[in-house]
Amino acid sequence: MSTGSNSRVPDLEILAAKIRRNTLDICMQRGGYAGQGVALADIAACLYFDELRTDGKGWFHDRFVLSNGHDAIMTYAALAEHGSYTLEELRTYNADGTKIDQSPIEGQLGFEITAGSLGQGPSQAAGIAWAERQRGTDKRIYCLFSDGELQEGNVWEAAMFAAHQKLSNLVYIIDNNDLQASGATTNVMSVEPVPEKFEAFGFFARRVDGNSVTEVLDAFEEAKSVAGKPYVMVCDTRIFVGIDCLREALPMAHYVAQNAADWEAGLAEIDAKVAALTGEA
Numbered sequence: 001m002s003t004g005s006n007s008r009v010p011d012l013e014i015l016a017a018k019i020r021r022n023t024l025d026i027c028m029q030r031g032g033y034a035g036q037g038v039a040l041a042d043i044a045a046c047l048y049f050d051e052l053r054t055d056g057k058g059w060f061h062d063r064f065v066l067s068n069g070h071d072a073i074m075t076y077a078a079l080a081e082h083g084s085y086t087l088e089e090l091r092t093y094n095a096d097g098t099k100i101d102q103s104p105i106e107g108q109l110g111f112e113i114t115a116g117s118l119g120q121g122p123s124q125a126a127g128i129a130w131a132e133r134q135r136g137t138d139k140r141i142y143c144l145f146s147d148g149e150l151q152e153g154n155v156w157e158a159a160m161f162a163a164h165q166k167l168s169n170l171v172y173i174i175d176n177n178d179l180q181a182s183g184a185t186t187n188v189m190s191v192e193p194v195p196e197k198f199e200a201f202g203f204f205a206r207r208v209d210g211n212s213v214t215e216v217l218d219a220f221e222e223a224k225s226v227a228g229k230p231y232v233m234v235c236d237t238r239i240f241v242g243i244d245c246l247r248e249a250l251p252m253a254h255y256v257a258q259n260a261a262d263w264e265a266g267l268a269e270i271d272a273k274v275a276a277l278t279g280e281a
């Protein structure tokens with residue numbers, strides 16, 4: 001691993017703060033998966049604004065597969081910074097008749113697969129990685145899925161396939177937040193030790209602090225140097241990290257409904273952080 005001297009870190013930390021802010025802005029209208037969007041902001045900043053190569057036409061050359069559909073909020077909040085969505089349209093998130101679904105449909109801008117039935121993304125991403133290699137492209141395939149999804153059997157079928165096929169163009173990113181719908185994953189049905197399990201399947205595995213831009217960048221870099229194996233980043237993330245008042249108010253929140261006072265307090269806190277980071281305080 002590098003020492004983390006990447007000069008992009010400060011810019012990406014500003015982007016992550018803005019992605020946190022966008023997440024609250026979008027979710028405060030009708031509720032949503034705000035804790036996950038906030039927690040995934042550092043990974044999103046690194047992924048969309050550093051790791052995925054661009055196609056020169058305003059979109060991405062590499063492919064990102066979101067498996068746990070409810071983390072669509074991360075993609076929406078990041079793509080608002082990218083300029084592909086406006087905050088105005090994203091504020092229809094979770095409204096009747098909107099295209100800004102809480103779990104996305106294949107073909108919606110930013111989403112490769114229909115996701116919501118959990119556990120399917122790793123297989124689809126492995127298939128896409130295999131197909132891209134068959135086609136002879138240099139595309140890299142990234143798939144985000146969750147600790148809850150590790151309880152689905154087909155995740156492990158996909159892992160077996162990806163390792164057997166030596167899919168070194170495939171990077172799994174696991175949101176290992178020790179949370180699922182009914183409580184802490186550790187209590188419901190532990191999935192640990194996650195890196196060791198993937199290593200046993202033939203992956204190169206790395207546990208990283210998913211809320212450290214430096215560690216996430218280092219892992220993405222390392223993934224490109226691994227030959228003959230798929231790579232998995234087991235990202236320990238913390239729900240609502242970076243917005244302390246919401247972490248305290250909503251500690252185990254899989255889904256957050258409206259509570260105007262909490263949202264306003266969260267917005268005020270993240271606004272102050274964005275201003276401090278950008279020097280506009």
Ligand SMILES: Cc1ncc(C[n+]2csc(CCOP(=O)(O)OP(=O)(O)O)c2C)c(N)n1
Pocket residue numbers: 036068070116117118119146147148149177178179180181182253254
């Ligand atoms: C196949 C399937 N089983 C169950 C569900 C219901 N469900 C929706 S979210 C969720 C929790 C999954 O855990 P995780 O993705 O880790 O949740 P988070 O950390 O984002 O709270 C469950 C069980 C589903 N969507 N799909």
Ligand SMILES: [Mg+2]
Pocket residue numbers: 146147148175176177178179180185
């Ligand atoms: Mg989880």
